[in-house]
């Protein structure tokens with residue numbers, strides 16, 4: 001009898017494990033967005049094409065600055081910094097407009113994700129260096145034409 005109850009307990013525990021492990025009831029995405037006729041196509045077109053910039057910039061210099069300073073946080077996405085590949089985050093940032101992003105990069109910015117230090121830690125960078133680096137980031141994030 002004792003043996004039997006041990007078996008029962010083992011069985012019950014086994015069942016529990018199975019239930020916990022495979023128990024995620026993945027609901028099928030019922031809200032799958034049916035493409036409404038009046039879906040603003042511009043949003044997609046815009047997010048693919050990115051912002052146009054009339055601010056003079058040099059992407060090669062931006063890349064050099066980025067790879068020296070900004071990459072430390074932005075490559076791994078440390079402390080809330082957006083990675084290149086994090087297109088959603090760059091979408092969110094790009095929506096603020098280039099002048100705001102440049103201002104944030106110059107002066108520093110405490111956002112909801114973390115803290116961007118003034119000049120992204122590149123104290124010897126010129127304003128133009130920062131402008132270039134921000135353009136490069138946006139380009140990599142798919143948000144610059």
Ligand code: HEC
Nearest residue numbers: 070073079080081093104105111112113114115116120133
């Ligand atoms: C110490 C880490 C760190 C370094 C170094 C760094 N950043 Fe950032 N950066 C952040 C964080 C964290 C955020 C996210 C802030 C938020 O939105 O909460 C951010 C966000 C940004 C944004 C988006 C700002 C916005 O308003 O959405 C830009 C542009 C940016 N960084 C540019 C740069 C540039 C250019 C450099 C290099 C010159 C740089 N960063 C270096 C941490 C860093």
